[in-house]
Amino acid sequence: MSTNSRTNSVLSGVGEAVGPADLLCPAEGGAPALRSARLPVSLARRPRLWPWLFAMAMVAVGVLVVPRLWRSRAPAPTAARATYTVQRADLPIVIRDTGSIDSLQSEIIKSKVEGMNTIINLVPEGTIITEEDVKEGKVLVELDSKDIREKLSQQEVTFATAEATYKQAKESYDIEKSAGESKIKQGELDVRFGKMDLQAYVGQKLAEDALEGRGDLPALAARLCADAINERRRVDAEVARSLVEVEKALKESASDSGDAGHRGTEEAQEKPARKEATEAGRAAIAGAAAQAEGLDELLGGTALQKTRKLEADIGLAFEEFKRAADKVASYARLRHLGIKSSQQLEAEQLALMRARIALDQALTARELYLRYDLPKEAEKLLSGYRETLRELERIKARARSALAGYEAEVKSSESKYLLQKDRLEKLRSQLENCTMRATKPGLVVYATSGSGRHWSGTPIETGATVREQQEIIKMPDLTSLAVNIRVHETVVDRVKRDQNARITVDAFPSRRFTGKVLKVAILPNTSSSWINPDLKEYDTQVSIEGDLTGLKPGMSANVEIDVKTLRSVLQVPVQAVGARRGRTIVYVLGPDGSEEPREVVTGESNDQTVEIASGLAAGDVVLLEAPQTAPSKDEEEAAKREDELNGDSPLVPPPGRSTGPRDSGDQRPEGPGGKPPRTDRKRPRASSESHDSAKPGGAG
DSSP: OOHHHHHHHHHHHTTTTOOHHHHEEEOTTSSEEEOOOOOOHHHHTOTTHHHHHHHHHHHHHHHHHHHHHHTOSSOOOOOOOOEEEOEEEEEEEEEEEEEEEEESSOEEEEOOSSSOEEEEEEOOTTOEEOHHHHHHTOEEEEEOOHHHHHHHHHHHHHHHHHHHHHHHHHHHHHHHHHHHHHHHHHHHHHHHHHHHHHHHHHOHHHHHHHHTTOOOHHHHHHHHHHHHHHHHHHHHHHHHHHHHHHHHHHHHHHOOSOOHHHHHHHHHHHHHHHHHHHHHHHHHHHHHHHHHHHGGGTOOHHHHHHHHHHHHHHHHHHHHHHHHHHHHHHHHHHHHHTSSOHHHHHHHHHHHHHHHHHHHHHHHHHHHIIIIIHHHHHHHHHHHHHHHHHHHHHHHHHHHHHHHHHHHHHHHHHHHHHHHHHHHHHHHHHHHHTEEEOOSOEEOEETTTTOSOGGGSOOSOTTOEEOTTOEEEEEOOTTSEEEEEEEETTTGGGOOTTOEEEEEETTEEEEEEEEEEEEEOSSOBOTTTTTOTTOOEEEEEEEOBSOOTTOOTTOEEEEEEEEEEEEEEEEEEGGGOEEETTEEEEEEEOTTSOEEEEEOEEEEEOSSEEEEEESOOTTOEEESSOOOOOOOHHHHHHHHHHHHHHTOOSSBOOTTOOSSOOSSOOOOOOOGGGOOOOSSSOOOEEEOOOOGGGSOOBOO
16 A cells, blocks of 8 residues: 555544644744544554554655745656657548438428327338338328318318309300390391491482491482472473363364364364474473483382382373373364264373372472482491491390309309308318328338427327327438538538548447448528527538438437548647737647647648648757746736737637647537527537647657
8 A cells, every 4th residue: 555545544544633734833943743643442442553654744745845846947857748759640521520410302291280189190200111011001190080071071162052053053154145146146147237238228329428438319319309390390391282172172172163164273273382382292201211311320129110100100101191182182173073972082181180190199209208218228237237237246245244143143143153162171181181001111200209399298198189180190212311410610611512421320339330421511500509509510411322121210320521632741749739918839849848838730630630831840849838937026027017908818729720639529619799609519620630740749
């Protein structure tokens, strides 16, 4: 047993009886002396007690002397110091982090039923779904569908009513459309027939002129009527002359004073006059006929035919009148000669009267026709045609209006029909979604298993209530796995897609896996921002390649991402580098054992080794820890003043480094703003593979 251990045993034995103050007390001369103490009888009887007390006194003296020796300015005696010999070697830049395994192709079984629904059947967790189960449509989850079935029955009745209303509206629309088309066709026929009637009455040319606004039917009829009146005046004049001759003949036949010679002379004189009157009458009739022929260029159709007939009637009546007048004159002379009787003469006079009345009626009929009937009928037909055009437009407008009403009814009923149909299909889909079947093979994992968030909701189990879009089962594909890690913002710029990685799983420490970086998030993960809002970490996914047997989602895994490798560079362990008054320094051990602080320029680094760009040479021996020699009082005050001005600590690690030991790997820099970093997970750090060159070089 060593002296210290024996001393401790003695102290422990006398702990209650003797205290530290009881062992030593100052003597009268000021020197410490042993103080009498009342020791236990068993201890007092031991003959070897005083050596132990002497050892304790030596320890007390050491406690008082060692601090003075430590504060001495003389360098420490040559003791074993941890050193490292600077050399050139490859420096692999590796980012290490931990994460959990997840499937790349997980199938999420969610509730697709509206509202809250109760689970009435649930496949046991951990069940392996095979291809055979998928073919058979194995039921994974079944929700209570009683309420949905009741709603579905009511909706089927509502849908049938809406469907019947929609069909009826469509049929009514088709009927109205057909009726409107028929009315429009009838209106078009009326327009065509009206035009044909006008053309048939006044002629095509005059009808076209009237329709286009170039012809004036009333003005034309008035002109024709004026011509007829003038013609009648000429005929009346001829009739008057004929009647004068007849009257003269009657008077002569009644006179008994004239002789035959005298009568012969008068007859000879009267014949040219009668002939002239007859010729004048015929000339008037011929003029009327010529006028009728001139009407061919103006009138046509029924109006022309009617006018010609009236002109012909006038001509015939005038001829009849002339014959009757001549016959009366002839009978008057024959009665005087006794050849004709008075009765025969009276009969001829009556015939002359009828002929005159007939001629007058013919003239009046033509005048009435040209003055009234022709313009009236023409205007009637023209107005009728125009009215058929307006009626056709009204028919079309009514058809459009009626059809629009039926069309609106069809659209309304169609909207209701489609709405009810969608509701029916939705309820059928909801009923179908109450039963969730396997669609691909995989491992059955409840959505709440391993989530660590049971406080946020009830676990998935039979009888539990789930909401719409709530995850019930997660079926990861065990043939494609990856590790999800979070890379700190200080090193995220080093991580790139398709970088190689090495993976170890805590559950299988002897197995090694390889993989590649699949993706790096663009924005940081904010799920833990309420704990530490200054922590910025980016979700990164690394694939796992090789034999995946036994691996399951949720297992912890360690990932080492190969960023790059620096070839043949000077390097030293990170604990050998420090910062002093704004400078990066290392302590170089000289051949004589002196410790020289030397300023260096560092390059790339990992969690074990840092590249030295300048300041050191291969073969230099550096201290792995700063020397413990205390500076003088003047140096302390100067350093303190300089530190206050520069804001530097006397000896601090480079940014992002720690001065403490690196064995745990848990140390992280302060977060932004000087706040402490998260303590619930390790910070990813750039590191290198362990190699012999990183080991201390031994005593200096």
